[in-house]
Amino acid sequence: MPELQRLQAGHASAVLAFELANRTYFAAAVSDRGDDFFDQFADRHNALLAEQEADTCAFYVLVAEDGSVLGRFNLVNIEDRTAELGYRVAQHVAGRGVATATVRNLCQLAATWHGLRTLRAATARENAASQKVLTKAGFVPVGPADPADVGGKPGTWYQRHIQPRPAN
Numbered sequence: 001m002p003e004l005q006r007l008q009a010g011h012a013s014a015v016l017a018f019e020l021a022n023r024t025y026f027a028a029a030v031s032d033r034g035d036d037f038f039d040q041f042a043d044r045h046n047a048l049l050a051e052q053e054a055d056t057c058a059f060y061v062l063v064a065e066d067g068s069v070l071g072r073f074n075l076v077n078i079e080d081r082t083a084e085l086g087y088r089v090a091q092h093v094a095g096r097g098v099a100t101a102t103v104r105n106l107c108q109l110a111a112t113w114h115g116l117r118t119l120r121a122a123t124a125r126e127n128a129a130s131q132k133v134l135t136k137a138g139f140v141p142v143g144p145a146d147p148a149d150v151g152g153k154p155g156t157w158y159q160r161h162i163q164p165r166p167a168n
Helices: 009-021 023-027 035-039 041-053 098-112 128-136
Strands: 003-006 058-063 069-079 082-089 118-124 148-150 153-161
Touching: 003 098, 009 023, 009 035, 009 041, 009 058, 009 069, 035 041, 041 058, 058 098, 069 098, 082 098, 098 128, 118 128, 118 148, 128 153
Parallel strands: 082 118
Antiparallel strands: 003 058, 058 069, 069 082, 118 153, 148 153
């Protein structure tokens, strides 16, 4: 069973393999990250870990039993109990509920571990799959007054208010 893990230095090679294997798939939904992203991946990975250490962001990877990465799930711009959620899943698991289940799980982690109360997420207007994930995970569109730019494509912001589950 896949496990959501906080990003660590040891994940670097598996995350790079995930990004390379899915590069064309991801570029269909958002602008390609470019060769520099891959050429300087180690530096970028270390920078993410530094941001995470500073508590301005929290990065997670969904790891399969074989150690491969199935998805990335990020909480960025953490401030005033609010953060922006971003995610991407591997093409071979897309459409199987993996993203929805993991976003739901991350919402609880965001409330419980990070003390967040509001999550925002942007999706490109033509990305029906991402819109479906967010809606199933309890997010609602927040309207055109605050249009989103998703990798150079017009998008919509979604929002969800969260709270920790009560102890049993």
